[in-house]
Amino acid sequence: xxxxxxxCAYLLRLMAMLLLAFxxxxxxxxSFAQAxxxxxxxxxxxxxxxxxxxGRGVLTYRGKTYPFKITxxxxxxxxxxxxxxxxxxxxxxxxxxxxxxxYSSVGGGFALVGxxxxxxxxxxxxxxxxxxxxxxxxxxAANISQITIALR
Numbered sequence: 001x002x003x004x005x006x007x008c009a010y011l012l013r014l015m016a017m018l019l020l021a022f023x024x025x026x027x028x029x030x031s032f033a034q035a036x037x038x039x040x041x042x043x044x045x046x047x048x049x050x051x052x053x054x055g056r057g058v059l060t061y062r063g064k065t066y067p068f069k070i071t072x073x074x075x076x077x078x079x080x081x082x083x084x085x086x087x088x089x090x091x092x093x094x095x096x097x098x099x100x101x102x103y104s105s106v107g108g109g110f111a112l113v114g115x116x117x118x119x120x121x122x123x124x125x126x127x128x129x130x131x132x133x134x135x136x137x138x139x140x141a142a143n144i145s146q147i148t149i150a151l152r
Contacts, residue, residue, distance in 0.1 A: 035061065035062060035093055036089050036090065036091040036092075036093065037059050037060055037061030037062070037089070037090045037093055037099070038059070038060040038061075038087075038088075038089060038090075039057060039058075039059050039060075039086075039087065039088055039089065039090050039129060039131060040057055040058050040060075040085075040086070040087050041055055041056070041057035041070060041084075041085070041086045041087075041131060042055050042056060042057065042083075042084070042085050043055030043057075043070060043072075043083070043084050043085075043086070044081075044082075044083050045072075045074075045081065045082050045083075045084070045139065046080070046081040046082075047074060047079065047080070048079055050073065050074070051073065051074040052071075052072065052073055052074075053070075053071070053072045053073075053074075053147075054069070054070065054071050054072075055069070055070045056068065056069050056070065057069075057070060057149075059090060059096070059099055059151075061090075061093060061096055061099070062096075064096075066096055066099070066151055066152075067151070067152045068099070068100070068149050068150060068151050068152055069149070069150050069152060070147060070148070070149050071147070071148050072145055072146060072147035072148065073145070073146055074145040074146075079139070080137060080138040080139030081137045081138065081139070082117075082135045082136065082137035082138070082139040083135065083136050083137055084117045084133060084134065084135035084136075085133045085134060085135075086117060086119070086131035086132060086133040087131065087132070087133050088129060088130045088131035088132055088133075089129070089130055090127055090128070090129045091127070091128050091129075091130075092126050092127050092128055093127055096151070097151070098123075098125040098126070098127050099123075099127055099149065099151065100149050100150055100151045101123035101124055101125055101127070101148070101149060102123060102124060102146055102147070102148050103121035103122060103123045103127075103129065103146070103147045103148075103149065104121065104122060104123075104145070104146055104147075105119055105120065105121045105145045105146075105147070117131075117132065117133055117134070117135040118130075118131070118132040119131050119132075119145075121147060123149075
């Protein structure tokens with residue numbers, strides 16, 4: 001019994017559309033190529049013209065926590081001492097080792113007893129951090145900063 005060529009073409013198109021529909025309806029696999037992580041930092045800064053700071057923090061990345069230490073220098077107009085707690089996100093992380101490195105920032109701020117701090121940083125591996133939070137102390141700053149993060 002010969003088959004109708006039009007019917008065969010219709011069945012092939014129907015099967016192709018069903019396969020496409022099932023493929024589009026299937027849940028997408030999450031892309032881990034470049035994921036974001038939550039960052040929490042506590043830092044103490046002090047300076048007069050040249051400033052310095054040190055602290056520690058935690059990166060929460062793909063369900064795991066990674067403690068790190070932070071050190072930094074700032075050059076420009078800096079005067080005062082502050083203690084800050086920053087929270088935010090690090091993005092464009094391909095591997096957790098990308099988080100460690102030297103970050104650069106240009107910025108400024110002012111605090112008299114209490115204030116708000118915000119910073120946008122980027123390292124040589126392309127990881128970007130956006131952090132903000134309260135700070136306490138006395139500070140006037142307009143400077144260029146370099147911050148080094150080392151995983152512990």
